[in-house]
Amino acid sequence: xxxxxAIVLLLNYIFVPALSYGSQLAxxxxxxxxxxxxxxxxxxxxxxxxxxxxxxxxLFTWYFQSLGISLGVFPTALIAIPFGIIVTIFYVLxxxxxxxxxxxxxxxxxxxxAMVSIGTMFVTQAIVxxxxxxxxxxxxDGEKFILKANEFKEMTGLNEGLTIKSTQVIxxxxxxxxxxxxxxxxxxxxxxxxxxxxxxxxxxxxxxGIDPKKVxxxxxxxxxxxxxxxxxxxxxxxxxxxxxxxxxxxxxxxxAIVGGIGNPFGAxxxxxxxxxxxxxxxxxxxxxFIYLLPESIEPDSLLQLLxxxxxxxxxxxxxxVVLLFRPSGIFKGKVL
Amino acid sequence: xxxxxxxxIAYIIMLGLIILxxxxxxxxIALSILCFCLISAVMTMGxxxxxxxxxxxxxxxxxxxALGGLAAVLVSVPPVKEAWQVGGLNMIFSVILIALMVxxxxxIVKNYKKSKKRNYGIALVIIVGLxxxxxxxxxxxxxxxxxxxxxxxxxxxxxxxxxxxxIVGAFFAGALAYIIGKIALGLRAxxxxxxxxxxxxxxxxxxxxxxxxxxxxxxxxxxKRPVPYEIDLQAKExxxxxxxxxxxxxxxxxxDSLEKEQMLKQLVIEGSTVFVxxxxxxxxxxxxxxxxxxxxKALYSPWGRMMRAIRDNEEAANAMGKNxxxxxxxxxxxxxxxxxxxxxxxxxYDGLFTPGSYRPMRYTxxxxxxxxxxxxxxxxxxxxxxxxxxxxxxEAAPIALFLINFFTxxxxxxxxFKLHLIESIPYFRFLMMGIGLxxxxxxxxxxxxxxxxxxx
Numbered sequence: 001x002x003x004x005x006a007i008v009l010l011l012n013y014i015f016v017p018a019l020s021y022g023s024q025l026a027x028x029x030x031x032x033x034x035x036x037x038x039x040x041x042x043x044x045x046x047x048x049x050x051x052x053x054x055x056x057x058x059l060f061t062w063y064f065q066s067l068g069i070s071l072g073v074f075p076t077a078l079i080a081i082p083f084g085i086i087v088t089i090f091y092v093l094x095x096x097x098x099x100x101x102x103x104x105x106x107x108x109x110x111x112x113x114a115m116v117s118i119g120t121m122f123v124t125q126a127i128v129x130x131x132x133x134x135x136x137x138x139x140x141d142g143e144k145f146i147l148k149a150n151e152f153k154e155m156t157g158l159n160e161g162l163t164i165k166s167t168q169v170i171x172x173x174x175x176x177x178x179x180x181x182x183x184x185x186x187x188x189x190x191x192x193x194x195x196x197x198x199x200x201x202x203x204x205x206x207x208x209g210i211d212p213k214k215v216x217x218x219x220x221x222x223x224x225x226x227x228x229x230x231x232x233x234x235x236x237x238x239x240x241x242x243x244x245x246x247x248x249x250x251x252x253x254x255x256a257i258v259g260g261i262g263n264p265f266g267a268x269x270x271x272x273x274x275x276x277x278x279x280x281x282x283x284x285x286x287x288x289f290i291y292l293l294p295e296s297i298e299p300d301s302l303l304q305l306l307x308x309x310x311x312x313x314x315x316x317x318x319x320x321v322v323l324l325f326r327p328s329g330i331f332k333g334k335v336l
Numbered sequence: 337x338x339x340x341x342x343x344x345i346a347y348i349i350m351l352g353l354i355i356l357x358x359x360x361x362x363x364x365i366a367l368s369i370l371c372f373c374l375i376s377a378v379m380t381m382g383x384x385x386x387x388x389x390x391x392x393x394x395x396x397x398x399x400x401x402a403l404g405g406l407a408a409v410l411v412s413v414p415p416v417k418e419a420w421q422v423g424g425l426n427m428i429f430s431v432i433l434i435a436l437m438v439x440x441x442x443x444i445v446k447n448y449k450k451s452k453k454r455n456y457g458i459a460l461v462i463i464v465g466l467x468x469x470x471x472x473x474x475x476x477x478x479x480x481x482x483x484x485x486x487x488x489x490x491x492x493x494x495x496x497x498x499x500x501x502x503i504v505g506a507f508f509a510g511a512l513a514y515i516i517g518k519i520a521l522g523l524r525a526x527x528x529x530x531x532x533x534x535x536x537x538x539x540x541x542x543x544x545x546x547x548x549x550x551x552x553x554x555x556x557x558x559x560k561r562p563v564p565y566e567i568d569l570q571a572k573e574x575x576x577x578x579x580x581x582x583x584x585x586x587x588x589x590x591x592d593s594l595e596k597e598q599m600l601k602q603l604v605i606e607g608s609t610v611f612v613x614x615x616x617x618x619x620x621x622x623x624x625x626x627x628x629x630x631x632x633k634a635l636y637s638p639w640g641r642m643m644r645a646i647r648d649n650e651e652a653a654n655a656m657g658k659n660x661x662x663x664x665x666x667x668x669x670x671x672x673x674x675x676x677x678x679x680x681x682x683x684x685y686d687g688l689f690t691p692g693s694y695r696p697m698r699y700t701x702x703x704x705x706x707x708x709x710x711x712x713x714x715x716x717x718x719x720x721x722x723x724x725x726x727x728x729x730x731e732a733a734p735i736a737l738f739l740i741n742f743f744t745x746x747x748x749x750x751x752x753f754k755l756h757l758i759e760s761i762p763y764f765r766f767l768m769m770g771i772g773l774x775x776x777x778x779x780x781x782x783x784x785x786x787x788x789x790x791x792x
Contacts, residue, residue, distance in 0.1 A: 041526060042526040042527075042529060042530055099774060099778075102778060109525075110525065110526050111393055111525045111526055111529075112777070112781075114393075114525075114526045114529060115704070115708060115773075115777060116774065116777055118701055118704065118705075118773065119770050119771075119773035119774040119777060120770065120774070121701070121770070122701070122705075122766045122767070122769045122770025122773065123766070123767060123770035123771060123774070124770075125697075125763075125766050125770075126763050126764065126765075126766035126767035126770060127767070129760060129763035129766065130757070130760040130763050130764070130767070133759075133760065134763070246697070250533065250534055250537055253530050253533075253534070254534060257527070257530065261527075307545065309541065309544065309545040310541055310545065312537055312538075312541060313537070313538045313541040313542070316534035316535065316537055316538050317538065319531070319534055320519060320520075320531065320534070320535065323519070323520065323523065323527070323531055324519060327522075327523065327527075
């Protein structure tokens, strides 16, 4: 019985949270990686684009709530997401037209484009804060838990409870659906293939008649969709605060690079690598070993590798190690 | 003279703007803007050396700034004897242990060929080292942090005058830059940007959470100043006389002696803050001027020409026998050291060290806006960028308020839209920075004062 308890403990405190956090990171990392592969620059607006999409989803959610529309047990935000996506797509396309396209035609070096994306980062951040303010917002409604700790204990008779929040399940499902559609699109459709061709070798792709404008536009649209969905899922699971979203840019970048930047599938796995390592390293294993070990050698310290304050630092250290030993990422992305 | 006309005009406009603030708002505000402009200018010069001279992109400015600040704490705070007694020895042992670990790894890497065995050896050294480190430092840290936690709870510093920290800060930042450079400088430009950004976050995390070293988020307050305190000044005879002399006009208008005394007291209090800030501004100006002279000399020296050659065509410079890797590392360390000085200066000015306040938006991206706006590769441009952008950053709120009132003047006073806009005034500075950066990058990509290359 103790073994089962120990496993449930790990499931509850490590596996389930890391899986949902990892999915949210993965969605961000995929679009950063796509933009890097196709537009060829580091997109520093990533976190703020997510907060932009989330903000509009929240505004639509409030609007629907005021109309009395709801999804019952599901959060209302799910119906608001498509509307948030439309606004975000519009925003990124306008931004591309006004700002990025100029540098693309001039064939500016990637660093220049990265700098420009810092400019748009400032602007996006300002827009978000001016419209919705810098404060913490919760917009979750519907059923909060699928499985409560007490219910689980009663059901199984174990000491340890397992809590599953509905947002975690929603996150996982939505991520699976979105990511499978995305990979189907990239691997099977003509447009997707042309995008990959463009990412691999721009000149060759242009020679074979691929329309760069279309490729760029589709990339931005995918970025907007993923940013809005990822951001909204994160906001549903935790809460919406522009500053946190800006900070999330850092683990997203770490995930994209660890997975191999320019390689969307690597980025997808990179999100989980980052999330799991952050939580695994900062979890205190004391209780886990109390269950496993005989009483005589029970540990009395917390058995925590690093204090939770270093959560972010863990993922960044992984990044540094990966950069040192395998600069193209774990799953072979673009060579540096 | 003529070719420097744009520089002179730009600086005169900038100083004029600050003086205008003095007349319209207050001299105290104007001087504190000036002080922060000078500090920003130093940071910008550091970033400019890396970006403008060598084309290295460093998004870790925040980390070096924070290390400079830490230096200020470690130099100026008097040592906490009790903490040293309970845990000092263990901490020294820990430092020795870390050094031993580093050297033994170096030894293994140097003397054995690349193989699985070597990797296991390195892993073993690291794991054993970390466990030992935990055993030695763990209890020591606990006991150090238990010493009078409300006021100290850390090891303290050396108790030296804080001005030394400006040099120590440079060394700290330089040492960090050396490590980062060794790790990350081989990366392509935008990877380097991301890597440095993330490493600077690690540095902040360490400073924030290692309470025994820096008190962490509990902040260190009341650092000693290199200039007189307002309270002391207000009691000094010569200072009161000085203030009276400056304000003879206003004072002579008042006939009642009691009122006159009150007025004088008020003026002395105001004058003392202005005087203190003037002292700071003077100190900072000295640093800026010294750095400007050195960097200008370096830029037009053979070394500067070599750096430009490396920046413009790495392969060609390499083919000419220049050691590109070494020069990149050198300039990375030098630039970061300058940023470290700025970090120490800032903590000196504030008189407090708040690790929680180091945020990438303010200390990395804003500095980069300064570099780009000012003109990369041109030291005068970098200083001007520091001035102009900081000025805008501070004065954005009043400007935004004015603009909002102007454009919404047709709306009623309690119009909800107008009130919402006025509430969100602080965020208009982000908008201004972003649009400013985008406009400059589009229409004047070399900055306000572009780089000038003298051909000999």
